[in-house]
Amino acid sequence: MTGTTSSPAAAGTPAAVTAAGETGGAWAGRYGAALMNTFGPPQRVLVRGEGPYVWDDAGRRYLDLLGGIAVNALGHAHPALVAAVTEQLSTLGHVSNFFATPAQVTLAEELLRVVTPGGAPAGSRVFLANSGAEANEAAFKMARRHGGAARPRILALEGAFHGRTMGALAITYKAAYREPFEPLPGGVEFLPFGDVAALEAAMGPDVAALFLEPVQGEAGVRPLPAGYLTRARELTAHAGALLVLDEVQSGMGRTGTWMAHHLPHVGGGVVPDVVTLAKGLGSGIPVGAAVALGEHAAGLFSPGQHGTTFGGNPVAAAAALATIRTIESDELLGHVAELGAWLRERLAAVPGVTEVRGEGLLIAVALTAPVAKDAAAALLDAGFVVNPVREDALRLAPPLILTRAQAATFVAALPAALAAAGVGA
Known part of the structure; x- marks a missing residue:
């Protein structure tokens, strides 16, 4: 791997072979005829990945600064991940949860x-699932089991995104996601983001749980204000409510610590009742988890009250173990913290950028005008994958293995892309 090119077509890169030698246009047409229109037309047809790079069906190379939306923690085709999954699949691929496996x-x-x-803490337990939505669905059900009829209220924040299953959707704020599927599970209230006074006013003995993202990813990479999470823990503990932290996007080393709430200015010593995980946990292999901290939260489900066919399967578990071990052996937590600070500082100096938000390698680049879609398109043409998470902001969530040299190629290319979109020139 090298980080020396900003061109979409790396010299000497062989074009990837696609089935029947079809072009991207042909694949896009087949995509539209075969798949539901839930994501819109694909921007490219990707056929291969290595490290932080992906290649399309025409052989053009792109620096993947989105990482499958914070999923590909180890990049693409990482040897440790490939070896772990291959070995496990060749040994034991799947069993039902009537049985246990060493990997699980x-x-x-x-x-x-x-x-x-x-x-x-002693007595803590884990429920293994397949995705972040499923992990949050489990946490939602845990909140209902904890609250019962006496605690019908569940609190979440404006801007929250917890998933698209019905329970997870009920605690997701965006009206465009919610309204087509109402009525949703009831009793959910949304509080102003980061407003401690509003949280204090809303909290009471009838609250079953408070759901928080330490960093709101889909809302434009917004970390909770300093002190908010500490106060939330105090209030939920006093009221007898569960504190559920959604670390699906921000966990597993993404912010330079194992969990975003470990950062001193975010959560410090806060110990929640439930933490939900997915995305980067499996480096591209579907796996999620709801981690219940303490005996009470861990005992909310009894046999038959929740389950999953594929959750905790040995292949997904092997992928997650390889991810954890590689993050530790390659000292990626410190690398992410250092590179993230360096990258945010450089991006803040680019003309057309008003603010750079985030922690570690979960970053939003706020722009002076609502041209994020045009800027993302220009960057894609230049060989960089980013996400226009808001009309005025680009989201970066690259592989944790990204090097400074590779990141520097993006910093160098950004001014021209913003100028093409009409800002910063």
Whole structure:
């Protein structure tokens, strides 16, 4: 891997072979005829990846600064991930949850080790799922089991995104996501983002749970204000409500610590009741988890009250274990913290950028005008994958293995892309 090119077509890169030798246009047409229109037309047809790069069907190379939306923690085709998945699949691919596997048990133990500094409290347990939405769905059901009829209220924040299943959607704020599917599970109230006074006023003995993202990814990469999470823990503990932290996008090293709430200015010593994980946990293999901290939260489900066919399957568990072990062996937490600080500083100096938000390698680049879609399109043409997370902001969530040299090619290319979009020139 090198980080020396900003061209979409790397010299000497062989064009990837596609089935029947079809072009991207042909694949796009087949896509539109075969798949539901839930994502709109694909921007490119991608056929290969290596490290932080992907190639399309025409052989053009792109620096993947979105990482499958914070999923590909180890980049593409990482040898440790490939070896772990290959070995496990060649040994035992799937069994039902009537049985246990060593990979499943070991992964749960590792999550209990890293979810909070010093390890999870005694009695903590893990539910393994397949995605962030499923992990949050489990947490939603845990909140209902905890609250019962006496605690019908669940609190979340404006700007929250917790998933698209019905329970997770009920605690997701955006009206465009919610309204087509109403009525949703009830009792959910949305509070102003970061407003401690509003949280204090809303909290009471009839609240079952408070759901928070330490960093709101889909709202434009907004970290909770300093002190908010600490006060939330105090209020929920006093009221007897669960504190649920959604670390689906911000966890597993993404912010330079195992969890975003470990950052001193975000959460410090806060120990929540439930932490939900997915995305980067499996580096591209679908896996999620709801980690219940303490005996009460861990005991909310009894046999038959929740389940999953594929959750915790040995292949996904092996991928997650390889991810955790590689993050540690390659000292990626410190690397992410250092590179993220360097990258945010450089991006803030680019003409047309008004603010750079985020932690580690979860970053939003706020622009002087609502031209993020045009800027993202220009960057894609220049060989960089980013996400216009808001009309005026670009989101970056690259692989944790990204190097400074590779990141520098993006910093160098950004001014021209913004100028093409009409800002910063």
